[in-house]
Amino acid sequence: AQTERDQLEIPTYHVYDRKTMPGGQGYLMYSNASSSISAVGNIFPVVLYLVAAMVTFTTMTRFVDEERTNAGIFKALGYRTRDIILKFVLYGFFAGTIGTLLGTLLGHYFLSGIISNIITQGMVIGESREYFYGDMTLIALGLSFVASVLPAYWVSRKELKEEANLLLLPKPPVSGSKIFLERLHFIWKRLSFTHKVTARNLFRYKQRMLMTIFGVAGSVALLFAGLGIQSSVRGVSKRQFQEILSYELIVAQKTNASSQESKQLTNRLEKSDIKDYRPIYSKVIEASLKGGRDKQTITMMVTDRTDFAPFVSLRSIKQGESLSLKKGVIISSKLAQLARVTVGDRLTLDGHSFKVAGITENYVGHFVYMDQASYQKIYGKRTSANSYLVQLRNPSTRKVQTVSRDMMDLAAVKAVSQNASMISLFNSVAKSLDTTMMILVVVSILLAIVILYNLTNINVAERIRELSTIKVLGFHNKEVTLYIYRETILLSIIGILMGLVGGYYLHQFLIAMIAPDAILFYPKVGLGVFLFPVGGMILLLILLGIYVDHYLRKVDMLEALKSVD
Known part of the structure; x- marks a missing residue:
């Protein structure tokens, strides 16, 4: 008996949790996939909101400018300034609230269900439950008010500082100023007249210039990051x-x-x-x-x-x-x-x-x-x-x-x-991320369309008298279109380049954030990740250019040049 006792090996004990126990691969796959999606959900909405907030800010500013004459009439009739401001604030409030509530419902009961089904696809697990998150909804409402109500209040308050007689007149055009390029005579003297006008107008409308650049850059960065994650995920397995x-x-x-x-x-x-x-x-x-x-x-x-x-x-x-x-x-x-x-x-x-x-x-x-x-x-x-x-x-x-x-x-x-077990673990995370990124890529494309269309439309509407003037002076239709659209093209190119740089660093940050503890995503991306955002923006610019050209051909020059004085 002593001999048998001496021959016994010291036992080894293994303590397992749900993720490490034999047969617990499914729990680990679900945990890794959900944590990766959660990490994406902490980053992408921030960038999406910032880009969308810029569009909302521009839209509300434009709305106040369009109502300038009406605001002057109200002021002349004796309405108090705060009552007139309240009109714009309420418009922003209701627009922001309705949009937020629609987005909240879609987020809670549509997108979350789709993403949840993506994660659990192929797993033996019951249907996911849908919850309403009151704190997230309140944050969304608060952010929508920042983007829609505050700009309306700020811009209208600034406009209504003027007297009623000035508000009844059209807003004077933004004054131009000498730009740095004019000091570089060896470049400036080689530019044509229209190119010189374009260069000066870029800096003449600084707010729109910044909105276009950062709006396009944000959309391209989101597109690059989404496609980059797909490329990084697909490149790992091989x-x-x-x-x-x-x-x-x-x-x-x-x-x-x-x-x-x-x-x-x-x-x-x-x-x-x-x-x-x-x-x-x-x-x-x-x-x-x-x-x-x-x-x-x-x-x-x-x-x-x-x-x-x-x-x-x-x-x-x-x-x-x-x-x-x-x-x-x-x-x-x-x-x-x-x-x-x-x-x-x-x-x-x-x-x-x-x-x-x-x-x-x-x-x-x-x-x-x-x-x-x-x-x-x-x-x-x-x-x-x-x-x-x-x-x-x-x-x-x-x-x-x-x-x-x-x-x-x-x-x-x-x-x-x-x-095969490691491949299965990785593929579960890869598949869920790949499909989720596709949703975010589609959202980024739609955001880019809204940004460029909105800014281009505002640019044309605000400068319709200027465009009618040069048309009367003998500019051809193509020249009139390029007179204003050349600025959008140049600003979009700058935005695309900035977006590619920003997208690269956003992609590197995201793949480090979303990867589970046992996975490292491939840092390099395919050539298509660079080409698709650039090609998509170029196609969008071409389509918008066709729309602008068609719109300007139908402009009634005499009606646009009528003075309200």
Whole structure:
């Protein structure tokens, strides 16, 4: 009995929560997908609101200008200034309130349901419940009042400081001033008359200039960020599971397997359907990291060689250079990010501290790679292989499952881990983000249409007398259209360039924010992410140009030039 007692192994205890327990993959997928969507929901609405608020501000300003004569009549009839201001404030209040309530209902009971179905698609889970969030609704109402009521009050109060007789007259045109470009004579003298007028008018209407630039820039930035996230998400799967991790299976061997059982395993690994295999020491570690929300599962791999090629590609994420285990321990990029360590820092895992010699490119999961020399230095002992990295000649899902079943039938095999579980985890997050980004891309396109149409319409309406004057003076229809639309084109180009720069940094910020603890999104984006926002804006400008040209051809010049004096 004493002999049997002495031979007993000290048991290892595993404590699981809902995310880490065997069979808890679905809970983890749901948690990761919902947290990523939640992170997007904290950033995108802010940018959307700022861009929409600029459009609302411009619209309310234009409304007050259009009602200038009526305000003068009311003032002449003896109405108090505060009563006239109240008219504009109430208009902004009701417009903002109705719009907010419609948006609140759509957000609570339409968009949220669509996004929830996207997350839970393919999961065995009941229908999501819809709740009404009073605090969010109050915030939305407050922000709508800032964008619609305050501008109405501010602009009308400023206008009504004038006397009634002045309000009854048309608003005098904005006076021009000498611009910096005029001082550059070698450029200015080479410009045509219409180009000189365009250059001066750009700075003559400063408010509209800024609104157009920032409105277009905001829309392009949102488009770039949405498409960029889609590109980053789609680029991970191929990069991670074909170029970085090139094995299909990790076969764990029992430590107490007999020589005969081990030989059976070796014979199975030598069969023709196995392309290559490598014995390694593998260990799973659970650790809490500074930047992680929960305990992280980390896979440690130890080899007797200087690298894991061709099964794992160890490359620096920035320079792309190959990393060697001779220099020391190499950790995956997301692990380094959560642990907040860089090359040369020390990291403590599994109760042992070691120096980080390199950080390798990796997008799904956490890994620690080392050779036998590093392991012996950290743990004070050498270790023997307990697992095999396996590459299959046919990496199809069916073949992977077939080989996994064959391996599990062997007495020497303790467990078989497939990359399919990591792929499934990533695809669940990727699919939900991809569809959600598509919704936000559509919203960004609609916002761009509203911005450019609104600003162009206001620009034409405010300068109709000026346009009629040059038309009477003999300008052709094309020249009249370009006289005013050339400004929109130039300002939109500036906005597009600013939007691409802003979108790039917004995209980099978002992919760092929305990625779950075990996933790092691919930072590079495809060429289409740059071309689509630019092409979309150019197409929108062309369509608006056709509309403006058609509108100006029908203008009654004599009616527009009539004086109300």
